[in-house]
Amino acid sequence: MASLFERRLQTIKGIGPKRAELFEKLGVHSAGELLRFYPRSYEDWSNPLPILTVPLESVCVVRATVLHRPVENRIRKGMTLYKVKVTDGVSDLSLTYFNNPYVQNLLEEGKEYLFRGKMSGTFLRREMAAPDFLPADKAAPIRPVYSQTEGLSNRMIASAVRNTFALLPEQIRDPIPENLRESQELLPLREALEQIHFPASQELLQKARRRLVFEEFLVLQLGMLGMKGRSREENRFRLSRDDSEAFFGLLPFTPTHAQRRAVSEAIADMMGPYPMNRLVQGDVGSGKTAVAAALCYCAARSGIQSALMAPTELLAQQHYRSLCSFLEGTGISAALLTGSVTAAKRREILENLRSGATQVLIGTQALFSDDVEFSRLGLVITDEQHRFGVAQRAALAAKGGHPHLLVMSATPIPRTLALMIYGDLEISVLDELPPGRQKIETYVIDSAKRQRAFGYLQKHIDRGLQCYIICPLIEESGSDMASVEQYAKRLREEWMPRARVGILHGRMKPKEKEAVMTSFAAGEIDILVSTTVVEVGVDVPNAVIMLIENAERYGLSQLHQLRGRVGRGTEKSTCILVSDAQNGDTMRRLKILASSSDGFRIADEDLKLRGPGDFFGSRQHGLPALRIADMAGNMDVLRDAQEAAREIFTEDPPLMQPEHRGLRAEVNQLFSKSGEIIFN
Ligand code: ADP
Ligand code: MG
Numbered sequence: 224m225a226s227l228f229e230r231r232l233q234t235i236k237g238i239g240p241k242r243a244e245l246f247e248k249l250g251v252h253s254a255g256e257l258l259r260f261y262p263r264s265y266e267d268w269s270n271p272l273p274i275l276t277v278p279l280e281s282v283c284v285v286r287a288t289v290l291h292r293p294v295e296n297r298i299r300k301g302m303t304l305y306k307v308k309v310t311d312g313v314s315d316l317s318l319t320y321f322n323n324p325y326v327q328n329l330l331e332e333g334k335e336y337l338f339r340g341k342m343s344g345t346f347l348r349r350e351m352a353a354p355d356f357l358p359a360d361k362a363a364p365i366r367p368v369y370s371q372t373e374g375l376s377n378r379m380i381a382s383a384v385r386n387t388f389a390l391l392p393e394q395i396r397d398p399i400p401e402n403l404r405e406s407q408e409l410l411p412l413r414e415a416l417e418q419i420h421f422p423a424s425q426e427l428l429q430k431a432r433r434r435l436v437f438e439e440f441l442v443l444q445l446g447m448l449g450m451k452g453r454s455r456e457e458n459r460f461r462l463s464r465d466d467s468e469a470f471f472g473l474l475p476f477t478p479t480h481a482q483r484r485a486v487s488e489a490i491a492d493m494m495g496p497y498p499m500n501r502l503v504q505g506d507v508g509s510g511k512t513a514v515a516a517a518l519c520y521c522a523a524r525s526g527i528q529s530a531l532m533a534p535t536e537l538l539a540q541q542h543y544r545s546l547c548s549f550l551e552g553t554g555i556s557a558a559l560l561t562g563s564v565t566a567a568k569r570r571e572i573l574e575n576l577r578s579g580a581t582q583v584l585i586g587t588q589a590l591f592s593d594d595v596e597f598s599r600l601g602l603v604i605t606d607e608q609h610r611f612g613v614a615q616r617a618a619l620a621a622k623g624g625h626p627h628l629l630v631m632s633a634t635p636i637p638r639t640l641a642l643m644i645y646g647d648l649e650i651s652v653l654d655e656l657p658p659g660r661q662k663i664e665t666y667v668i669d670s671a672k673r674q675r676a677f678g679y680l681q682k683h684i685d686r687g688l689q690c691y692i693i694c695p696l697i698e699e700s701g702s703d704m705a706s707v708e709q710y711a712k713r714l715r716e717e718w719m720p721r722a723r724v725g726i727l728h729g730r731m732k733p734k735e736k737e738a739v740m741t742s743f744a745a746g747e748i749d750i751l752v753s754t755t756v757v758e759v760g761v762d763v764p765n766a767v768i769m770l771i772e773n774a775e776r777y778g779l780s781q782l783h784q785l786r787g788r789v790g791r792g793t794e795k796s797t798c799i800l801v802s803d804a805q806n807g808d809t810m811r812r813l814k815i816l817a818s819s820s821d822g823f824r825i826a827d828e829d830l831k832l833r834g835p836g837d838f839f840g841s842r843q844h845g846l847p848a849l850r851i852a853d854m855a856g857n858m859d860v861l862r863d864a865q866e867a868a869r870e871i872f873t874e875d876p877p878l879m880q881p882e883h884r885g886l887r888a889e890v891n892q893l894f895s896k897s898g899e900i901i902f903n
Contacts (some may be wrong), residue, residue, distance in 0.1 A: 259850060282339070335359040403871075446894050454596050489629060499574075532605045635783075684719075689746065693769070
């Protein structure tokens with residue numbers, strides 16, 4: 224079977240070199256991948272309605288007999304209309320097709336068809352323009368709709384999939400062991416694949432989906448468990464004592480209980496037999512930097528160097544400033560290494576690292592370029608880890624001689640999902656904000672109210688306060704989405720001419736970004752118009768209003784993070800979500816933000832409303848690419864799969880038993896794309 228699954232696309236009937244290229248555009252490279260190229264949605268033809276009962280303007284399927292052959296009607300040059308009358312026995316329906324002579328041959332008088340289209344006309348005279356149709360006796364009840372690309376139509380994809388099935392033997396090997404399939408009532412693989420592409424009924428479609436979602440969750444979870452259990456190295460950077468109390472004494476504030484707990488959990492790891500592998504999950508503003516600093520301090524006191532890696536230069540700078548102020552007077556020395564450090568400075572930093580004179584190195588990915596050598600690197604911390612994937616984590620561990628690893632994430636994720644996404648890590652949660660934080664008032668408005676919002680901004684600016692405005696685009700692109708450049712221009716020229724406006728986006732040079740942030744932090748800019756680059760970690764307490772354009776474009780968790788940029792000082796803060804896409808779903812989602820400030824609750828609600836697909840699909844977590852994201856799947860399946868994975872893994876950790884070999888292959892295949900081999 225493996226060979227068939229790996230078979231090149233061109234060996235499938237109807238696929239030549241050209242078409243194979245188009246399929247590759249869709250990410251399909253082999254027969255196996257084509258079978259796993261699940262439909263994006265379905266057209267249900269299984270439930271035709273009587274013509275008269277269909278509400279006008281709705282898309283529907285009717286079953287009707289052709290009363291006469293299509294009549295040709297030349298309206299003007301190049302424009303021919305074909306008219307057909309059909310009946311369901313009770314009422315008639317007029318169909319029209321433009322410039323489509325084929326219907327004359329395809330629609331036979333006296334024969335029955337299913338027609339699918341939008342019902343229009345009046346109550347008495349029903350019409351449909353250019354409906355799709357199928358002979359009633361041959362109609363597949365539910366038809367797949369695939370993601371398409373130019374030159375590759377839905378029909379072509381469906382027929383390629385059909386031809387691939389023709390090549391499959393009746394019996395194919397199923398990675399899910401039979402006993403598990405039985406206890407979970409899962410369809411066998413072949414049947415599931417058939418039903419996901421060409422469902423015989425809604426019920427079978429649901430069963431197929433459940434089986435395939437289950438399988439993917441199972442494989443993912445097994446991979447995570449495999450990574451966690453894999454090669455538990457010896458702890459070569461064992462802390463001999465816990466110096467955290469001394470560190471807490473250095474802070475200008477009292478640490479929260481949650482901060483203390485996270486620090487002591489991490490210290491316990493670092494004192495234990497294996498290297499630490501821990502995630503600290505904490506809402507924006509929960510004080511993760513202080514937790515990181517505490518660990519760097521303790522490591523340094525035990526003669527161990529630390530590296531703290533941030534996803535952006537801006538954040539690295541901010542961490543550097545915080546750590547320097549926390550560590551002042553302790554004799555512990557920190558350095559900042561980013562891409563924009565001069566060559567001479569860089570040499571000096573590297574020299575101090577090698578000699579051990581510098582104990583804490585802060586920076587971006589540049590931290591791990593080849594020429595960076597530590598004298599004794601034993602702790603690696605990555606901040607906002609959703610930008611770093613599973614594979615990078617593993618690479619880091621290997622490069623550093625298996626140092627302790629702490630990842631910090633500000634994206635609260637419901638516990639069930641966290642287990643799946645960060646299954647290779649222990650988890651600490653900062654579920655408590657430092658005291659005195661204010662609730663950020665959150666409003667949803669449409670663009671008609673924008674001018675009033677500007678008045679509100681100006682009032683605050685007049686009092687010396689500052690604002691952020693977030694736009695999804697950098698420059699104008701012809702769409703109706705807001706762009707940073709255009710927006711800033713209009714603010715300066717017409718909307719708020721008195722305000723000092725600055726811009727920030729990812730295409731600016733690091734030096735430019737730094738200059739803008741510095742001057743914003745110094746209060747020389749009133750309004751910072753930015754893309755989501757300010758999303759992670761930037762801290763300006765004097766900024767009190769966050770206005771987000773095209774708010775419907777973002778996930779709730781991301782909006783929550785953006786909102787966390789304000790409310791960092793003593794002033795009351797506000798978040799204004801601007802959206803014209805105020806349909807029911809969008810509004811419901813945005814209102815959740817308005818009513819809650821608990822990141823974990825928001826994530827939970829998002830999960831309930833949109834299913835886990837978004838969390839897996841966002842590609843933020845560095846997970847291997849999943850197909851499930853498109854299929855959503857529900858939480859029950861996720862839990863069942865999780866449990867099954869745990870059982871299998873407990874019984875047979877290396878997945879060596881014959882009935883687990885298929886799963887082992889699937890796990891290795893899933894993770895191979897991110898450069899990992901989980902089970903040798
Ligand atoms: P995040 O978890 O979002 O990274 P930060 O570490 O940036 O949060 O902390 C946010 C702000 O709260 C910083 O100004 C920090 O100095 C402050 N802070 C952190 N812990 C406490 C605490 N226990 N009490 C008061 N302020 C704190
Ligand atoms: Mg932070």
